[in-house]
Amino acid sequence: MTLLASRDEADRTAPPARGTPADPRWVRPSVAALLLATALLYLWNLGESGWANAFYSAAAQAGSLSWKALFFGSSDAANAITVDKTPAALWVMSLSARLFGVNAWSVLVPQALMGVGSVALLFAAVRRTSGPAAGLLAGAVLALTPAAALMFRFNNPDALLVLLLTAGAYCVVRALEKASPRWLALAGVAVGFGFLAKMLQAFLVLPAFGLAYLIAAPVSLGRRLLHLLGALICTFLSTGWYLAVVALWPAADRPYIGGSQENSLWELAFGYNGFGRITGDEVGSVGGGGWGGTGWDRLFGSEMAGGIAWLLPAAVLALATGLWFTRRAPRTDRGRAALIVWGGWFLVTAVVFSSMSGIIHAYYTIALAPAIAALVGIAGTQLWRARGNPAAAGALSAGIGLTALTAHLLLSRQSDWLPGLSIAILVAGLLCAFLVFVAARLPDVARRLVAVGALITVLAGTGAYTVATAATPHSGALPSAGPETGRGMRMGGPGGLLGASLPGENLAALLRQGSENHTWTAATVGSNNAAGYQLGSGAPVMAVGGFNGTDPAPTLEQFQELVRSGRIHYFLGDGMMMRGETGSDAAERIAAWVAETYRPTTVDGVTVYDLSR
Numbered sequence: 001m002t003l004l005a006s007r008d009e010a011d012r013t014a015p016p017a018r019g020t021p022a023d024p025r026w027v028r029p030s031v032a033a034l035l036l037a038t039a040l041l042y043l044w045n046l047g048e049s050g051w052a053n054a055f056y057s058a059a060a061q062a063g064s065l066s067w068k069a070l071f072f073g074s075s076d077a078a079n080a081i082t083v084d085k086t087p088a089a090l091w092v093m094s095l096s097a098r099l100f101g102v103n104a105w106s107v108l109v110p111q112a113l114m115g116v117g118s119v120a121l122l123f124a125a126v127r128r129t130s131g132p133a134a135g136l137l138a139g140a141v142l143a144l145t146p147a148a149a150l151m152f153r154f155n156n157p158d159a160l161l162v163l164l165l166t167a168g169a170y171c172v173v174r175a176l177e178k179a180s181p182r183w184l185a186l187a188g189v190a191v192g193f194g195f196l197a198k199m200l201q202a203f204l205v206l207p208a209f210g211l212a213y214l215i216a217a218p219v220s221l222g223r224r225l226l227h228l229l230g231a232l233i234c235t236f237l238s239t240g241w242y243l244a245v246v247a248l249w250p251a252a253d254r255p256y257i258g259g260s261q262e263n264s265l266w267e268l269a270f271g272y273n274g275f276g277r278i279t280g281d282e283v284g285s286v287g288g289g290g291w292g293g294t295g296w297d298r299l300f301g302s303e304m305a306g307g308i309a310w311l312l313p314a315a316v317l318a319l320a321t322g323l324w325f326t327r328r329a330p331r332t333d334r335g336r337a338a339l340i341v342w343g344g345w346f347l348v349t350a351v352v353f354s355s356m357s358g359i360i361h362a363y364y365t366i367a368l369a370p371a372i373a374a375l376v377g378i379a380g381t382q383l384w385r386a387r388g389n390p391a392a393a394g395a396l397s398a399g400i401g402l403t404a405l406t407a408h409l410l411l412s413r414q415s416d417w418l419p420g421l422s423i424a425i426l427v428a429g430l431l432c433a434f435l436v437f438v439a440a441r442l443p444d445v446a447r448r449l450v451a452v453g454a455l456i457t458v459l460a461g462t463g464a465y466t467v468a469t470a471a472t473p474h475s476g477a478l479p480s481a482g483p484e485t486g487r488g489m490r491m492g493g494p495g496g497l498l499g500a501s502l503p504g505e506n507l508a509a510l511l512r513q514g515s516e517n518h519t520w521t522a523a524t525v526g527s528n529n530a531a532g533y534q535l536g537s538g539a540p541v542m543a544v545g546g547f548n549g550t551d552p553a554p555t556l557e558q559f560q561e562l563v564r565s566g567r568i569h570y571f572l573g574d575g576m577m578m579r580g581e582t583g584s585d586a587a588e589r590i591a592a593w594v595a596e597t598y599r600p601t602t603v604d605g606v607t608v609y610d611l612s613r
Contacts, residue, residue, distance in 0.1 A: 017416070031123060034136060038119045038143040041470055042152045045103045046475045048473040051535055052155045054500035054548065055477060056090065058531035060085050060155075061102045062540070063094025070094040072246070073525055076540040078519045080251045080554070084268065084547045085557065086242065087158035088196035111159040115152025118166045119143050125170040127549070128177070129338040130378045131223045135159040136160045137455075138261035138377025144459055145373065146481035147307035147366040149466045154479055156196045158366050164194040165205050166370045168560050169341055172209045176337050177553065179219035181227040189232035192238025201367065204236070204352055208344025216337035243269070256553035258527070258546040261584065263553070265466070271309020280357035283582045298354045299365065305410055307481040308365035310462035313406050314399045315372040318379030319343040321395040325386075338378060346371035362480045365394040369517025384451065400454050407461025417483050421464060428457045476500075500532030504604030511537035514569065517613075524572040525549045533572060544590055550583025559590045563611045571609040573600065 026066050051057040055075075058062030063070030065077040072079065073087025077379060083090065092110045100106040119139045127135030140149055154294045173185035174180065187209060210228055217224050227239050246254070246265045260267040261283050268274075276282035293301075300309050326336035353360060380399070386392035404425050411422035434455040439447050468483035503511065511533060515521040521539035524530050530543035544559070554562065562568050571594045598609040 008269075009507045015138070023132055027136075029119075030136055031139075032131075034123070034139050034143070035116055035120055038139075039112070039116050039142065041149065041466070042099050042115045043109065044470060045110050045114060048154060049108065049153065050104050050475060051500070051531075052104070052108060052472070053477060053479075054475070054531040054535055055083065055527050056093065056155045056157075056498075056535045057104075057107050059087075059090050060093035061095050061535060062088055062109050062491075065104055067541065068254070072255050075258065075530060075543045075546075076520065076534060078540040078542070079255040080540075080542045081256040081527075081546050081551065082258045082519065084273065085157055085290075086196045086199055086265070088193060089155075089198075092160060093155060097379050100339060100611065106154050106155065111152050111155055114159040114163040115148060116330070118148075118152075118163045118370065121163070121166045121170050121182035122373060125166070125173045126338070126374050126377050128173050128302050128591055129334050130381060134377045136377075136380040137380055138373045141311060141373035141376050143307065144463045144464045144466045145310070145366070145369040146306075146469045148369045149469045150365045150474065150479055150481045151363055152472055153470060154363075156363065158363060159201060160197040161194050162366055162370060164197060165202065165345075165367070168194070168205065168209065169345065169370070169374075171198040172212060172341055173334075173338065174218055174339075175213060175227075176334055179217040179227065181230055184213060184227050184231040185234040188234035192235040195239040195269075196242055196272075199269045201246045201364075204367070205345045207348055208302075208308065208341055211339045211344055212340040215340065216334065218332045218334050256537075256546075256551065258543075258551055258553070261523055261552060277358040277360065278352065278356050282358050292379060294355050294357060296354055297351060299368075300526045302413065303362045303480070304365050305413075306465060307362055308368055309410060310407060310465070311372055311376050311403060311458070311590065314403045314458075315346060317374040317395065317399050318375040319346070321383070322379050323391075325392070325432070335378075335382075337489065340374070342371045342374040355575075361478055384436075387436070393437050393440065400436055400458060401429055401433035403458050403461075404433070407530055410465075411461060414483070415530065418469075420465060421460070425457060425460050428453070432457050441609040485541040485574075499587075500528040503535035503606065507533075507604040507606055507608070508536045510603055511539055511541075511570065511607070515539035517566075518569040519567040520569070521560075522570040522572050523568050523590075529572070541572075545552045545584070546586030548583065549587040552584035552586045554590075555586050556593060560593070566612065571598070573609060 032171060059069075059073055059075050062074050062077040063573050066074070066079065068074070068154070069077050070091060071087070073082045073085065073090045075081055077084055091109050096106045096110050097103075111181040121144050123135040123136075123139040126138040128220045146502055148162075151162075168187040168190035171183045171190060175183035191202055191206060191209070198330050213228060214224055217227070219227075230315055246257070251263055257263050257265050259272045272282050298304060299312060319342075322339045323336065323343070326333060326339065346368060348543035353364060353368075362479065383392045383396035383399075388398065402457055407429070411425070415422075432450065434451045435442070436454055439450050442450065464574045465482060472483065479480070502508075511521045515537070519540065520542040521537060522533060523544050524533060525544045526549045527543040527547040529539040534541040546553060546555070559568075571591075573595060575590060593610070594609050598611060598613070600607045600609055602608070
């Protein structure tokens with residue numbers, strides 16, 4: 001028998017996320033308390049963030065008014081151009097807006113509920129292989145990860161991506177129990193729909209899922225390969241149906257695919273939002289090389305560490321010790337298989353994020369949170385159960401000390417925020433590490449106190465940072481975690497490339513006046529500029545050039561024809577103009593033509609051109 005054994009067969013096959021005869025009586029209330037606390041954390045004061053990322057909120061508004069806009073993920077209800085992502089996350093927000101009206105809560109509450117769902121699924125998955133205590137610890141770690149609190153209170157696609165990938169991991173765990181092709185196929189479907197949330201990033205978990213099943217499924221090698229092939233087909237079908245529909249739909253009868261240069265979703269998925277993110281060859285990007293240095297230490301850098309690094313070293317140690325202690329386990333051992341699922345997810349994603357030369361943002365690290373939480377939950381509880389073994393006690397003690405040191409170093413970067421916390425965690429962590437190492441010799445009551453103290457110490461740093469993140473409103477395109485850097489980008493004046501400002505009362509009234517007589521009440525360069533005007537006026541605003549202003553949509557000739565036919569009323573000319581080395585200059589040409597042809601006026605500080613005169 002291996003030192004870190006998986007749960008017995010009867011307990012593994014019990015229904016997830018609810019009590020069973022094999023569970024202690026405390027499991028049900030503990031799970032209920034965890035999910036309730038997570039819901040309160042993610043829903044608390046949620047409306048303070050307003051429209052959060054106005055880019056996606058405007059698309060949700062458009063989808064609430066037009067089924068075509070909902071299906072394609074258009075930025076406006078008149079379907080000029082889509083957002084630069086596949087639209088699965090927008091489907092949820094748009095349907096919520098249709099049911100409950102277009103407001104901040106209808107846009108943001110679905111993300112918070114996805115966070116609660118992710119915690120529940122993670123508990124269920126870890127519980128099946130390692131017991132309810134491990135599941136509860138994993139769920140608590142996920143809920144108290146700052147990057148998770150940030151994105152489950154925000155309206156970027158990452159919330160849906162994490163929910164679907166966690167669901168996929170749960171399905172793999174179920175598939176491993178009895179070599180079930182049905183559960184494995186469901187895992188493929190979950191990952192496939194994850195692609196429709198954030199494209200190729202969803203596929204980073206596939207190597208881990210496939211390897212775990214190939215190694216550990218209790219069936220012959222031939223059947224394992226056949227089951228994996230079927231699951232892969234399901235993945236591509238759940239992704240490919242949408243790609244095929246968009247490709248076959250007449251281009252003249254659908255919005256332009258934002259983020260692409262050839263009006264192609266395939267180009268967007270595999271170019272600008274795909275391999276271009278790894279190589280840095282992103283046609284149309286205006287970011288240059290300002291995304292931070294690559295390398296193994298990127299996740300510990302000033303931009304990303306606060307969101308994810310608190311338990312990252314402990315997760316590495318957990319994976320290494322778990323694999324070592326299960327090295328002699330049978331091939332089908334589900335405890336080791338779980339380590340492969342979560343450890344592979346963690347390693348592949350961490351390596352890709354650390355090596356990306358293209359666009360990457362700190363909030364992407366939420367994709368690491370479920371894997372880190374699962375590894376900590378599995379190894380932490382199993383090592384505690386095996387504390388009588390000096391090797392297990394030493395590994396657990398090292399993990400606690402390492403986590404305390406990590407929290408101390410991260411908190412020391414912001415010495416003016418809760419200045420005594422970093423020292424307190426370091427001292428308490430070192431003390432708990434020593435007591436855990438000798439816990440097998442202590443009385444039962446003392447052991448319980450040591451376990452509680454160690455748990456509080458391990459979660460203190462990440463928990464405090466998470467609460468601070470949740471307490472801070474976020475807006476703009478680049479939110480980040482933490483008490484000081486956690487304030488999302490707030491663009492002043494008329495808006496800009498990465499932030500949107502709502503129009504003043506006079507401008508909003510002007511945009512609404514006679515809007516029913518035009519397809520677009522206005523046009524402006526950049527999707528964030530357009531989003532602010534659209535949300536403020538409630539009328540469609542064309543985002544010329546898409547998100548970056550570098551998409552060839554519309555061309556100057558197309559724009560001139562739309563103006564001649566009276567379909568665009570105003571042009572708002574104060575948008576931030578940014579040009580990269582690649583991409584179209586159509587937006588610049590349009591702005592220059594308007595400025596040369598029409599007389600400007602100023603309303604609420606914004607330059608307005610009346611294209612109907």
